[in-house]
Amino acid sequence: MNTAPEGPQITGTTRLFAVLGDPVAQVQAPAMLNPLFARLGTDAVLVPVHATPERLADVVRGLQAIGNLDGLLVTVPHKTALLSFADVVSPAALLGGSTNALRRTGDGRWEAANFDGEGFVRGLRAAGHDPAGRHVSLAGAGGAGCSIAVALLDAGAELTVWDRDADRVRTLVDRLAARWPGRVTGAGAPVPADIAVNATPMGLRPDDPLPFDPAELDAGTVVADIVMKPRRTALLAAAEERGLPVQYGAPMLAEQLALYKDFFRL
Incomplete structure (x- = not known):
């Protein structure tokens, strides 16, 4: 039956x-x-x-x-x-x-x-990681990254955005800095932060490289990934192995x- x-x-x-x-x-x-x-x-x-x-x-x-x-x-x-x-x-x-x-x-x-951005911030807060007053390093200035950047700034975070596409970062930062002057900067690589976010598609495929190396992050840095499948991406696995708190993609x-x-x- x-x-x-x-x-x-x-x-x-x-x-x-x-x-x-x-x-x-x-x-x-x-x-x-x-x-x-x-x-x-x-x-x-x-x-x-x-x-x-x-x-x-x-x-x-x-x-x-x-x-x-x-x-x-x-x-x-x-x-x-x-x-x-x-x-x-x-x-x-x-x-x-x-x-x-x-x-x-x-x-x-x-x-x-x-x-995307509001969902991501709500998920962070539900897990006890309120971004207000914290510095966030955001990997990815694509569609999801742009939305998350807006929501993080609206929630009171200080933000550094980085992406392999420097022009895309510059365009986003210029647009957001007009709304939140002094609270958003661009970079060409990860920077030390309270929260490190992967807003790129890296991690969807088993052979994807890590978007950034959790071994280079300070102790206590929250590592968040927006990739939902697999649930435990290689980035989050590496972060957990280093003892860093993680935020999975599904709550977003x-x-x-x-x-x-x-x-x-x-």
């Missing part, structure tokens, strides 16, 4: 949501959002959609043309590119220059927001569920 739990009940009235990425095998959003739909009694389903950068415009325009598709979630590497498919952009997404969620509005337009998404509920009007 098959006792496996039933999945979402798809009918002709089911509303659709998609999470876009390249790759998508690592995405955790369907496993968290679909149970939320079920708990709320919402007739909807979230599915992963693999979209390469070369076909992104075709995929997004096709999805947005679907009459019963209400929203899009966005993961690497499309968070910056998806802003160009929005008609309205929230202040946080505009300041960070990236989006991880788009919804269809009542008049048919598409509105972009970004909840878990803390966004309430934000998604409001944004998508579930």
Whole structure:
């Protein structure tokens, strides 16, 4: 007898949501959002959609043309590119220059927001690592990194951003320094900090190099990774072996569920 739990009940009235990425095998959003739909009694389903950068415009325009598709979630590497498919952009997404969620509005337009940063900060606080008044070294000035940078500064942190792409760091720091003068700087490599964050995709694949070496961090430095699969990335394993406190990637998404509920009007 098959006792496996039933999945979402798809009918002709089911509303659709998609999470876009390249790759998508690592995405955790369907496993968290679909149970939320079920708990709320919402007739909807979230599915992963693999979209390469070369076909992104075709995929997004096709999805947005679907009459019963209400929203899009966005993961690497499309968070910056998806802003160009929005008609309205929230202040946080505009300041960070990236989006991880788009919804269809009542008049048919598409509105972009970004909840990565707020979810990340909420996760830090829930684990007892309030960033207020602390120095954070942030690896990655891509889509997720930009959103996290905005939220950390808004939470009262001092921030150093570094990335292999110096131009990207300069652009982000200049934009944020206009809002938070004296509290954000750029660097070409990790710097000593109270909290060290990996906001790059490094760690998704088994052969990825470490984004930075925990052995070079001071004792007590909190090491946070936004990669969710694998849960214990090589970076976090190396940090734990050195006795450093760590923050896993999953809380960043878990803390966004309430934000998604409001944004998508579930």
